[in-house]
Amino acid sequence: MTGGSNSAKRGRTTGDRVHSAAIRFLRAVRTVDDGARLSAPRLSILSVLAFKGPLSLGSLAEAEQVTPATMTRHIQGLETGGLVSRAKTSKDNRVVTISLSGEGRRQFDAARNARLAALDSAVAALEPEDIAKLDAASAALLALAERLTVKPD
């Protein structure tokens, strides 16, 4: 193996392994979500609203890392479906505050519960020590994400 030529075989550092495991894991989760009639980005928007409460369109866009234009489209679709509502705030008449409707909350809960159920039962099928490992690592994974976004100092 003298030359080796680094090409594509140099791998398997911790970061690398975690990366590909995360890819496969999320891909698997996505198949679970397929049943929902809500697309992934829209489900995610509802999730933000469900956890943080009503938000301006701009804040939502920021939270989802999307431009305001893109968020406008999604909100239009969600509003048409009756899952969210727009309202002007008294403070500033430019801002549009988006809130989850009752039906939006209902559908979000349904989708979320379905996903959690699948996730939980898959977790439950693991060895206890594997569960412990996952538990221990999730905070570290968040920290790692943090390091990446803050940019190489």
Next chain:
Amino acid sequence: MTGGSNSAKRGRTTGDRVHSAAIRFLRAVRTVDDGARLSAPRLSILSVLAFKGPLSLGSLAEAEQVTPATMTRHIQGLETGGLVSRAKTSKDNRVVTISLSGEGRRQFDAARNARLAALDSAVAALEPEDIAKLDAASAALLALAERLTVKPD
């Protein structure tokens, strides 16, 4: 909090925590990849070819969980860019075997090395115990993905 109504607040099981951590982590990695002139799906295709060697279009499509039609498009683009080549196998004249070209390997290595470098330096900045936790968990994460895809037995 009496009623609670489960809605959106029921969370934070292990699976749930791992799920959102994985989302944030991959989102962060994506920002690193942004510099590459190769799109994420195409980079991923090159990766499969780099690790598994030449494959038929169909197998590639399966590996990437995409329809053959979609894969055809990507391969056309990559071939135009000189990153992969098509060839007929002797065995079956319907199948088209896709191989990485020298240039394809070069560009893949470059993108991969850039990503690994960012990943590694982010990992290096973590507490040693966090690194150990991530290391320990990556196999478990793969197992979890497996459980999800194989479907609740």
Next chain:
DNA sequence: TCAATTAAGTTAGTTTGACGAACTAAATAT
């Protein structure tokens, strides 16, 4: 053997999610 079926890829058309640029309306600053 040779028609029917199945299989591998391709082509065409559509949908979805994202973007940037140009615009409107409201708020702030000079």
Next chain:
DNA sequence: ATATTTAGTTCGTCAAACTAACTTAATTGA
């Protein structure tokens, strides 16, 4: 009062995915 900035919208475009229909090659089976 005018100029600038900010929030959201509209429009046009693009990339990536899908489905359906088609071509060519292989297999079956009568």
